[in-house]
Structures are given as structure tokens and as C-alpha cells.
Amino acid sequence: xxxxxxxxxxxxxxxxxxxxxxxxxxxxxxxxxxxxxxxxxxxxxxxxxxxxxxxxxxxxxxxxxxxxxxxxxxxxxxxxxxxxxxxxxxxxxxxxxxxxxxxxxxxxxxxxxxxxxxxxxxxxxxxxxxxxxxxxxxxxxxxxxxxxxxxxxxxxxxxxxxxxxxxxxxxxxxxxxxxxxxxxxxxxxxxxxxxxxxxxxxxxxxxxxxxxxxxxxxxxxxxxxxxxxxxxxxxxxxxxxxxxxxxxxxxxxxxxxxxxxxxxxxxxxxxxxxxxxxxxxxxxxxxxxxxxxxxxxxxxxxxxxxxxxxxxxxxxxxxxxxxxxxxxxxxxxxxxxxxxxxxxxxxxxxxxxxxxxxxxxxxxxxxxxxxxxxxxxxxxxxxxxxxxxxxxxxxxxxxxxxxxxxxxxxxxxxxxxxxxxxxxxxxxxxxxxxxxxxxxxxxxxxxxxxxxxxxxxxxxxxxxxxxxxxxxxxxxxxxxxxxxxxxxxxxxxxxxxxxxxxxxxxxxxxxxxxxxxxxxxxxxxxxxxxxxxxxxxxxxxxxxxxxxxxxxxxxxxxxxxxxxxxxxxxxxxxxxxxxxxxxxxxxxxxxxxxxxxxxxxxxxxxxxxxxxxxxxxxxxxxxxxxxxxxxxxxxxxxxxxxxxxxxxxxxxxxxxxxxxxxxxxxxxxxxxxxxxxxxxxxxxxxxxxxxxxxxxxxxxxxxxxxxxxxxxxxxxxxxxxxxxxxxxxxxxxxxxxxxxxxxxxxxxxxxxxxxxxxxxxxxxxx
DNA sequence: TTAATGGATTTTTTT
DNA sequence: AATCCATTAA
Numbered sequence: 001x002x003x004x005x006x007x008x009x010x011x012x013x014x015x016x017x018x019x020x021x022x023x024x025x026x027x028x029x030x031x032x033x034x035x036x037x038x039x040x041x042x043x044x045x046x047x048x049x050x051x052x053x054x055x056x057x058x059x060x061x062x063x064x065x066x067x068x069x070x071x072x073x074x075x076x077x078x079x080x081x082x083x084x085x086x087x088x089x090x091x092x093x094x095x096x097x098x099x100x101x102x103x104x105x106x107x108x109x110x111x112x113x114x115x116x117x118x119x120x121x122x123x124x125x126x127x128x129x130x131x132x133x134x135x136x137x138x139x140x141x142x143x144x145x146x147x148x149x150x151x152x153x154x155x156x157x158x159x160x161x162x163x164x165x166x167x168x169x170x171x172x173x174x175x176x177x178x179x180x181x182x183x184x185x186x187x188x189x190x191x192x193x194x195x196x197x198x199x200x201x202x203x204x205x206x207x208x209x210x211x212x213x214x215x216x217x218x219x220x221x222x223x224x225x226x227x228x229x230x231x232x233x234x235x236x237x238x239x240x241x242x243x244x245x246x247x248x249x250x251x252x253x254x255x256x257x258x259x260x261x262x263x264x265x266x267x268x269x270x271x272x273x274x275x276x277x278x279x280x281x282x283x284x285x286x287x288x289x290x291x292x293x294x295x296x297x298x299x300x301x302x303x304x305x306x307x308x309x310x311x312x313x314x315x316x317x318x319x320x321x322x323x324x325x326x327x328x329x330x331x332x333x334x335x336x337x338x339x340x341x342x343x344x345x346x347x348x349x350x351x352x353x354x355x356x357x358x359x360x361x362x363x364x365x366x367x368x369x370x371x372x373x374x375x376x377x378x379x380x381x382x383x384x385x386x387x388x389x390x391x392x393x394x395x396x397x398x399x400x401x402x403x404x405x406x407x408x409x410x411x412x413x414x415x416x417x418x419x420x421x422x423x424x425x426x427x428x429x430x431x432x433x434x435x436x437x438x439x440x441x442x443x444x445x446x447x448x449x450x451x452x453x454x455x456x457x458x459x460x461x462x463x464x465x466x467x468x469x470x471x472x473x474x475x476x477x478x479x480x481x482x483x484x485x486x487x488x489x490x491x492x493x494x495x496x497x498x499x500x501x502x503x504x505x506x507x508x509x510x511x512x513x514x515x516x517x518x519x520x521x522x523x524x525x526x527x528x529x530x531x532x533x534x535x536x537x538x539x540x541x542x543x544x545x546x547x548x549x550x551x552x553x554x555x556x557x558x559x560x561x562x563x564x565x566x567x568x569x570x571x572x573x574x575x576x577x578x579x580x581x582x583x584x585x586x587x588x589x590x591x592x593x594x595x596x597x598x599x600x601x602x603x604x605x606x607x608x609x610x611x612x613x614x615x616x617x618x619x620x621x622x623x624x625x626x627x628x629x630x631x632x633x634x635x636x637x638x639x640x641x642x643x644x645x646x647x648x649x650x651x652x653x654x655x656x657x658x659x660x661x662x663x664x665x666x667x668x669x670x671x672x673x674x675x676x677x678x679x680x681x682x683x684x685x686x687x688x689x690x691x692x693x694x695x696x697x698x699x700x701x702x703x704x705x706x707x708x709x710x711x712x713x714x715x716x717x718x719x720x721x722x723x724x725x726x727x728x729x730x731x732x733x734x735x736x737x738x739x740x741x742x743x744x745x746x747x748x749x750x751x752x753x754x755x756x757x758x759x760x761x762x763x764x765x766x
Numbered sequence: 767t768t769a770a771t772g773g774a775t776t777t778t779t780t781t
Numbered sequence: 782a783a784t785c786c787a788t789t790a791a
Binding site: 069070071096097098099123197198200201260261263264363364365366367386423425426427428429430461541542543544559560561562583584585586595599621622 | 767768775776777778779780781
């Protein structure tokens, strides 16, 4: 509680703030945990706190470090602080974790395997490298799906494990092979002088293990602030710990109910355990919501109360914005009708309020298509966020590959890309020859030069590749004079890329040229900010879609993940069906389900005035017609918050009631006997999971196998090899539940994890 | 070497 | 339905 006498009530930095917000702003030294509910004025508090430190505590801006997850958040934070303080604050470090790490590595990188002049690999570069590795190890992509393999590698990296350190986790053959791939993949990155996204964190964390480096930065950053702390993974957590160790002035801000990046390695326990990490921490809860009306908040808190992974003893969100409108729900017969209905509602509210800002939110990107079709049919303008990103378009990537190779001649992935864009008659054969000609420790261009000298190539290839090589020679000398934008334009022309698109003379090519022009102006803009080529390239790879959302857009279509941190007067959430939302793959584990629920919570709390939910009874998914079941989250909505009870066909589907037995099982999706059986098993799973799991989470590895063994002499401990008639041979990863609910997670040798119930699965020791 | 064809496979979310 | 891949024809 802030005292009265000493309270400088009228301090401008405390203006219009409630009591806990003021307390947070004025907290100067020592660890601070700010639990900031949705819409609780978090950014205001953070920025004013930083300003307070500078203005009132006399802290030098250069000793402040603030970490965010998106560039947009970082920019906004910096701008707002700069407006609040009277001194120049340009020396503050306000950035995303990833750009912070990039900055550190560009300074200290000679201590890491990739040095200081690395390129940042984006997901498509990663994919082509891992494919190469898998081919080298003769691992078939069928079983070692590049995406799956990269996921596991990313998982290891997020937990700061290098290949040799992850060995003890590789109990089964599949993981062991992936580990070999991981090892080769890292070597490949090193040869390319490249970091993937995860490496940025990983190498920086390694760097900070060195007491000298750690002390240098730990001393420098006297005040550290981490936004969205609930989304930090192990690497980010350790990074923060290394730095905070020195001054203990660590302020973390977050909301465990909005933790939606578990699949990316985020560990919700980081925020849940903050007070254990820093026992002297002060905890402040921001519970006053300034965004939504009561009905919306009631629905949100009712939904989220079904989760067990929450901070203990946290209060509920409050609002002064009045009761507000009840939540609408629409069930359409078919997916197309659902989007048409939504479009109609948008048109109606547009008619009443032409400037209304509307968002349509969905679980997965594919769901945007139907909305787009319906909108286009009505000639309505919209902004689609996500999907194929600008910097990932083919033509843009082609151009970037030239720039990357100019910036870092070791980048073989980029070389491969641009050497045949536009086509220069280089196929796998020629490419193989070039790569074979690369001298030990040399660059691809040196390999190409050697091959050209040998005179092995003939005709078009020899001629074109000669010009190609010459291009890079000239780039070296002209780079400085041309400047960034000049260089981009020069490459576009001299490479013949622009010409080849012009020759195509199709509508598509025209669009690509436009994109390249847009890229050129982005380069010009960057140049005017005084940035150089390598910095431009960093920015491009680390740019996210969400960074470009104009809040001014009238109608936005985006995933819920993209919508985090945003607010809209009118929000539609579509596709509230089982297997869509909650997503089919997330439903398998209690943790996955809780994360889906948090996602729903995030979706609800985006709405300021009106929230509309919708679903479709039938829908085409991947070309086949599916019957859908209502999302279980619909049942968690309080009836008082809804305009009408939710009906699904003839059933009333509402809080506490559930679907009456007997009716739901008979109408299985697809209707076949296998599907019916599957559904029976699924609903069984669901019942099992409805029982709140008493935080079995922490105890998992040590305690779980024990009770299982007592119950059943045939129980399998993690690591046991088992055989299943349906899936083949695999290794037990974990066990959960007991008695009839005893369920194993099994990693099968052909790849892929499955959760199998001991009772049905027919697992044998194998 | 490249374009075209047919078949398999896919949809979770992203710095 | 739409994309991605591998094989085949030119």
C-alpha cells in the first residue's frame, strides 16, 4: 500500500493510475513480479516505471535493459518512454530477446563457433540444411520428417542442450538418430557461419556462462525488465538469471493465463516459480481491466477457472465499463455459411458504425480462406495477418539470397538459391561439381571460380556462371559507393533477375516485380535510418508479421496467437468445434488442453464491446466432409453472459450440463465403425481429463512409475521397449494416470509419439 | 536441364 | 482443396 504523506500524488508519471499500478511504477530496487491481467494497462505501467527510474531515481538509460517478444512491442515501449522522459534515452536497451542476442553476438561472437559475421537462418534455410543432413545420414524423410526433426532439435536448443548434452534423453533409436542429425546440422550451421533463431539464444546463453562476459553485462544492466515473462523458455530464463544475478533489480511482467507458446518451449513454470527464484520479490497484481465490459470478462474468467496451472491466490479481473452486451453464438450448418453469416454481421455493424474496428480470430491459418472468399464475394476490404510472410515470398527470398551471399560468402544455402535464379542452366549435377570444387575452408564462390577455370563446363552454363561470378566480384568493389538501396537495385539489374521476370510478362510476374519494388523501398528506408547491409538482413529475418499490423485497419483476419496484445471493439471467434479449437493435436495431453483454453481466454479478452462466437456443424477439411462436435469450451461459458443458450442441433449445450449420454455417441464423424470406436475412446479420454489433475506435473518423472508398478505387475517404466500390433516397436517415454486410466506415451521407431491406454493398447514388452 | 504430370500428404500456433 | 514432391517426358 502506498503511504499518504510521502505520496507525490500529483507526479505526472503517476497520473491516472490506480493503487497497484502506482506501486509498480514506484518500485525502485529489488525483484518485482507484476501479474498483469488482460487489458490492465500493462504497457503504461512498464513505460512509466522505466521513466520513473530515469527521472526520479536518476538511473542512467544505458543501464536499463528491457526485453520483449515482438519488435512491435519493443518499438512501442521505446517510443513511449522517450516521450515521458526529459533526457535522451537512446541508450536504453529495449529489444526482443532475439535481437538482444544478435547484438551481443555481433560484439562478442568470436567466442562462439560461428564468429561475429554470421547470417541468421530462417525456417526455410533450416529446412534445406536439415534435408541435406538427413540425406547424408541416409535417413528416409518418410520416417524422419524434416519438420519433426527440426522440432526436436529446437526443443533441445530451447533447453540449452547441445547434441552431446542431450544424449541421456535419447532412450529410443529414433531420437538417437535425430541426435546424430542434430550434431551434423550444427556442424553445417558452423560451416555456413550461420545461426538459426534458437542458436541466437543458445550461443548468447553459453557466452554468459563465462564469468567475465557475464560480469561485464551483468554489471552494466543495473535494471532489467522482461515483458511477457510467461512466454520465456529455458534459454531465455537462464539468460535473464545470468544478468539479474548481479544487481537483483529484475522486474518481470506477465500473465500465466495468457501463456500460449508452450509448443515453442515456453515454460509457464518460469512465472509460477518466480517468487521461489527470488524469495524477496514483491508481487503486484494488476486486476483492473480497462478494455472490456463485464459480460466479456465474466465469460473469460469462468473459462479460465477450469485451468489448474495458475498462480495461487490471484484475484479476478474487474471492470468499470458496465455490464455490456451479451456474447453471441451462431451455429451454422456448414463452414461456408458460417463465414457468410459473419460477413453479414460485419456489414450490419458497418452500416451503424462505418469506422468500426473488427477482428476475426481463428485457431489456425487455414481457416482464413473461407473468410476471405466470403469477404471477396462482398467486395469487402480486409487485412490478412500471417500466412505467407512478405520476406518469405519466393522472389523476395531470391533477392535476399544474393544480398546474403554478398554479406557472408560462406552461406552455401543462399548460394544454391541464387546461382540458379534466374535459371542459368545449373541443375543438381553442376551444383554437385561446384560444391566438390570448394576448397577446404573456402567459400562456394571460390569453388565456382575453380570449376570455371578447369574448363569443365560448356556453353550456357560456362557463360552465365562466369557473369554470375563476376557479379560478386564487382559487388565487392561497388558496395560502398552504391549504398544499401543502390546495391539492391544494382543486384536486381545485374543479376538479370528483374529482366527474367519482365520477360515472363504474366500477371503473376508483375505482382512479383511489385513485391521487389516494395523490398527496394524497404531497403531505402532502412538506409535512411543509417543501417548497413548486415543489419538490414538481421532485421528482415527477425521481422514478424505482427510487427506490421496497423491498428487502424478496419477489418483484420488473424490467428489468436497473432492477436495477443491487441484489442478490438468487435471480435469474432470462428470455428468453435472440437478438433479445430481445441486443436486436434493439443487435445491429447492435459497441458495441451490447458494451453488451448488459455488461447480461448486470450481470444475472448481481445474484445472491448462485442464478442461473437461461431461454429459450423459440417465442414470440409482437407477435401473431405466432416461432422463436427461442439467445442468443449462452449460448455464452459456462463449462461448469464450469453444472449441465448447454446444449441447444437437439438441439444442444449451449456455450463455444467454437458451432452446427455446416448445421443452423442451415435452420430460419429464419418459414421463408420472405426470412427465410432475412436469416438468412444476419445470421449472416454475426455472424461478422464475432466478430473482436475492435482498438479501431477512436477512430480511426474520421479513418482509416476511407482504407483503404476504397484497397481500392475506388467507396468512399463520409461525406457522400456514395447511392441504394439498397430504401430510396431517403440520405447516408453512416460506414463500417466492410474488404474483404468493408465496411459503411456510411446515413441515408435518409425517416428511419431502416441498416447496409448494400457487397458486398450495391447502393448507387450518387445 | 527443365517443365509437366500425377500422386501423396497435409493444417496448429511463430521469434 | 491445395501444396509439395518425385518421376517422367521434351
